Amino acid sequence: MSGRLFATPESQQAALRQLKIVVLVLIISNVGLGIFSVYLLRAVDRKYSVLINQTVPSINELQTLTASSIDAMRGTNPLLFQNSAAAASATTQRSRTVTEHERDLRNHALQREWLVLKPAERMELKETGEAFTRESLAVLQLFETGRNAEAVQRRDTSLRPIFDRYVRCLTTTADILEAEGLRTSGRLTEQTGSLSHMMLGVATWPVMAVGLFFLAAMIYVAGVLFKVLVFPPAET
Numbered sequence: 001m002s003g004r005l006f007a008t009p010e011s012q013q014a015a016l017r018q019l020k021i022v023v024l025v026l027i028i029s030n031v032g033l034g035i036f037s038v039y040l041l042r043a044v045d046r047k048y049s050v051l052i053n054q055t056v057p058s059i060n061e062l063q064t065l066t067a068s069s070i071d072a073m074r075g076t077n078p079l080l081f082q083n084s085a086a087a088a089s090a091t092t093q094r095s096r097t098v099t100e101h102e103r104d105l106r107n108h109a110l111q112r113e114w115l116v117l118k119p120a121e122r123m124e125l126k127e128t129g130e131a132f133t134r135e136s137l138a139v140l141q142l143f144e145t146g147r148n149a150e151a152v153q154r155r156d157t158s159l160r161p162i163f164d165r166y167v168r169c170l171t172t173t174a175d176i177l178e179a180e181g182l183r184t185s186g187r188l189t190e191q192t193g194s195l196s197h198m199m200l201g202v203a204t205w206p207v208m209a210v211g212l213f214f215l216a217a218m219i220y221v222a223g224v225l226f227k228v229l230v231f232p233p234a235e236t
Contacts, residue, residue: 054114055181061109062174068102072136073163078152081143092144099136121173128166135159
C-alpha cells in the first residue's frame with residue numbers, strides 16, 4: 001500500500017511539464033503586461049504633454065498681452081504730452097513702439113492651436129485688439145500733431161471703452177482656457193485611475209492562477225489519500 005502513495009515517474013514527468021507550462025505562461029503574461037503598461041504610460045504622457053503645451057504657453061501669452069495692452073494705454077496718457085513739441089514727438093514714438101509691440105504679441109497669440117480651434121473667441125479677440133491698436137495710433141497721431149484737446153476727447157470717449165472691452169475679452173479668454181485645461185486634466189486623471197485599477201486587476205491573475213493550481217493539487221492529493229485510506233487495495 002505504501003508504494004502506491006508515491007507518484008510514479010510518469011506522473012512526476014507530467015506534473016513537471018504542467019509546471020513548466022504554468023511558468024512559461026506567467027513569463028509571457030508578465031512580459032505582455034509590462035509592454036502594455038509602457039504603452040499606456042506613454043499614451044498618458046503624450047496627452048499631458050499636449051495639454052501642457054496648449055494651455056501653459058497660451059495662458060502666459062494672454063497674461064503678457066494684458067500687461068502689454070495696459071502699457072500701451074498708459075502711453076496715451078495726456079500728461080506725457082505736456083512738454084515741448086520735440087519731447088512730445090519722442091514720447092509719441094516710444095508710445096507707438098509699445099502699441100505696435102502689443103499688436104505683434106497679439107498676432108502671435110492668435111496663431112496658438114487652442115485659439116485656432118476656438119473661432120468665436122479668436123475672432124472676438126482679434127477684432128477688439130485691432131480696434132484698440134487702431135484707436136491708440138489715432139490718439140497718438142493727434143498728440144503728435146499738437147491737437148491735444150482733440151486727442152484727450154477721443155481717448156476718453158472712444159479709446160477707453162475699446163480698451164476696457166479688450167481687457168475683458170483677454171480675461172474671459174484666459175478664464176475659458178484655464179477652465180478647459182482643468183476639465184481636460186480631470187478627465188485624464190480619471191482615465192489614469194481607471195487604467196491603474198485595470199492594470200492591478202490584470203496583474204493579480206498569475207497569483208490567482210498559482211493559488212488555483214496549488215488548490216487543485218491539494219484536492220488531488222487529498223482525494224488520493226482518501227481513496228487509499230478508505231478503500232485500501234486488496235492484498236495479493
